[in-house]
Amino acid sequence: METETRPDSRLDPIGVFDSGIGGLTVAAALSRLLPSETIFYIGDTARVPYGGKSRKTVERYSVEIGGLLLAEQAKIIVVACNTASALAVPRLKQIFNVPIQDVVAPGAAVAVRTTRSKRVGVVGTRATIASGAYERAIQALDPTIEVFSAPCPLLVPLIEEGMFNDSITDQVLARYLQPLLEQSIDTLVLGCTHYPLARQAIARAAGENVTLVDSAENCALAVQALLKANSLAAPSDQLGHLNVALTDATEGFLRTAERALNLQIGDVELRSVQAG
Amino acid sequence: METETRPDSRLDPIGVFDSGIGGLTVAAALSRLLPSETIFYIGDTARVPYGGKSRKTVERYSVEIGGLLLAEQAKIIVVACNTASALAVPRLKQIFNVPIQDVVAPGAAVAVRTTRSKRVGVVGTRATIASGAYERAIQALDPTIEVFSAPCPLLVPLIEEGMFNDSITDQVLARYLQPLLEQSIDTLVLGCTHYPLARQAIARAAGENVTLVDSAENCALAVQALLKANSLAAPSDQLGHLNVALTDATEGFLRTAERALNLQIGDVELRSVQAG
Numbered sequence: 001m002e003t004e005t006r007p008d009s010r011l012d013p014i015g016v017f018d019s020g021i022g023g024l025t026v027a028a029a030l031s032r033l034l035p036s037e038t039i040f041y042i043g044d045t046a047r048v049p050y051g052g053k054s055r056k057t058v059e060r061y062s063v064e065i066g067g068l069l070l071a072e073q074a075k076i077i078v079v080a081c082n083t084a085s086a087l088a089v090p091r092l093k094q095i096f097n098v099p100i101q102d103v104v105a106p107g108a109a110v111a112v113r114t115t116r117s118k119r120v121g122v123v124g125t126r127a128t129i130a131s132g133a134y135e136r137a138i139q140a141l142d143p144t145i146e147v148f149s150a151p152c153p154l155l156v157p158l159i160e161e162g163m164f165n166d167s168i169t170d171q172v173l174a175r176y177l178q179p180l181l182e183q184s185i186d187t188l189v190l191g192c193t194h195y196p197l198a199r200q201a202i203a204r205a206a207g208e209n210v211t212l213v214d215s216a217e218n219c220a221l222a223v224q225a226l227l228k229a230n231s232l233a234a235p236s237d238q239l240g241h242l243n244v245a246l247t248d249a250t251e252g253f254l255r256t257a258e259r260a261l262n263l264q265i266g267d268v269e270l271r272s273v274q275a276g
Numbered sequence: 277m278e279t280e281t282r283p284d285s286r287l288d289p290i291g292v293f294d295s296g297i298g299g300l301t302v303a304a305a306l307s308r309l310l311p312s313e314t315i316f317y318i319g320d321t322a323r324v325p326y327g328g329k330s331r332k333t334v335e336r337y338s339v340e341i342g343g344l345l346l347a348e349q350a351k352i353i354v355v356a357c358n359t360a361s362a363l364a365v366p367r368l369k370q371i372f373n374v375p376i377q378d379v380v381a382p383g384a385a386v387a388v389r390t391t392r393s394k395r396v397g398v399v400g401t402r403a404t405i406a407s408g409a410y411e412r413a414i415q416a417l418d419p420t421i422e423v424f425s426a427p428c429p430l431l432v433p434l435i436e437e438g439m440f441n442d443s444i445t446d447q448v449l450a451r452y453l454q455p456l457l458e459q460s461i462d463t464l465v466l467g468c469t470h471y472p473l474a475r476q477a478i479a480r481a482a483g484e485n486v487t488l489v490d491s492a493e494n495c496a497l498a499v500q501a502l503l504k505a506n507s508l509a510a511p512s513d514q515l516g517h518l519n520v521a522l523t524d525a526t527e528g529f530l531r532t533a534e535r536a537l538n539l540q541i542g543d544v545e546l547r548s549v550q551a552g
Contacts, residue, residue: 045328045329047322047323048328052324052526052528053322053524053526054525056525057322057525153437154430154433154434154437157429157430157433158430160429161429161430168447168448171443175444249330249332249333250328250329250333252328
């Protein structure tokens with residue numbers, strides 16, 4: 001995509017959104033990799049979660065939040081939500097004239113490079129798994145790879161309760177991963193931006209023969225490349241910061257995530273969505 | 277509340293709403309108790325759950341869904357969602373000129389009549405428990421009763437997965453109920469309309485010395501009384517039916533609930549909310 005580069009648009013923020021707080025794993029990965037960049041994050045906590053909702057509804061919500069990010073002068077939109085990445089990115093690319101980075105393609109590309117056995121597992125929300133987005137993205141790169149997917153609907157609620165290391169989470173994971181492990185996968189894509197918060201528990205359940213692919217880290221690398229390709233990277237003498245806005249006043253597990261990700265989040269702004 | 281009674285308004289439907297599917301436990305109790313009544317149920321599945329959201333957002337959503345029910349000629353609005361009952365009923369009563377029945381007051385009244393030890397437990401979503409609505413309603417009726425509350429945030433996701441009888445659900449319940457049982461409660465209010473679906477598991481975890489108070493059944497009894505007081509009860513020679521509308525096309529666990537509640541739900545209608 002060609003984008004007109006004004007002299008100062010490199011200083012504009014990276015816009016990042018998620019249905020809620022989970023996408024902060026992407027914001028944290030961006031902060032670590034690109035400390036010169038300012039990030040404007042919006043969590044649509046008034047309507048969280050997107051994971052069980054229809055394509056039309058997820059598109060509608062994503063377009064609305066994308067517009068709020070552009071109102072903040074975002075130079076690029078990062079869809080830090082696997083459900084929205086799986087369902088709404090074509091619509092966002094149709095509507096908005098800034099580079100758009102989803103969270104599915106980078107994870108898929110790394111999974112293809114990682115697997116030796118050509119047997120890859122994917123875990124995510126019900127909507128992400130039902131969309132088949134990872135399967136399509138992986139097989140477009142290498143049609144000989146077999147993809148085994150498992151929806152893990154209880155994992156987000158467990159993470160939002162801060163139960164990262166808990167016997168109940170371990171049992172739930174064991175149950176979800178069993179059918180994938182029976183297929184002898186050697187690579188497992190964490191297809192939901194919440195999941196890196198439970199990375200240790202997932203690694204325990206998957207065992208040492210399975211390599212985890214973290215969609216947050218790989219999304220940050222893709223954003224770095226996209227900024228460079230569009231001459232939009234902030235000058236390296238800048239010091240960026242992270243702004244967080246939510247669409248509902250309840251912060252939910254924001255402070256839990258802040259601690260777990262070692263982020264610095266100050267006052268949280270509130271943004272209205274059309275629901276009210 | 278005085279309501280002008282037109283000759284035919286007794287034939288209008290009872291309007292029932294919930295953030296999602298859970299309020300069908302109330303619709304099912306109404307159908308059993310009042311077979312002459314037609315019920316129009318709206319589940320706000322585009323924005324489910326309400327349980328973690330702020331008062332202002334829950335008010336806004338409830339007013340919008342209440343308006344949709346009035347567009348269906350509802351003669352009474354039943355707030356079959358404990359979170360909306362706890363947070364939005366004063367606003368609904370301010371705005372709408374039909375009788376409004378919440379789901380908190382009936383459960384509180386039955387708990388007061390049931391307890392011998394004057395030690396009552398309440399379980400519900402985080403928002404319902406934080407609101408203190410049950411505690412206030414119970415102590416308004418009998419200030420000598422001690423109320424012990426526990427938020428059970430994982431219980432709705434477990435129920436929506438159909439895990440009514442599952443060792444993981446049992447462990448989660450044991451953990452949530454332990455502090456209440458240590459307080460020697462003899463009565464436990466199921467303060468969320470989802471919870472009657474897991475009644476057996478909750479009864480196992482609570483033990484035989486604790487009486488469960490089902491807010492769905494008691495809400496239906498309160499609706500019966502309110503219809504009578506307002507001369508709005510359907511003639512007994514009518515045969516009512518249940519209409520279900522959702523605000524998102526994804527039916528989520530509708531069919532799971534339909535089977536568990538032995539309901540007859542035909543085609544599901546779709547209603548737009550302002551979010552789109």
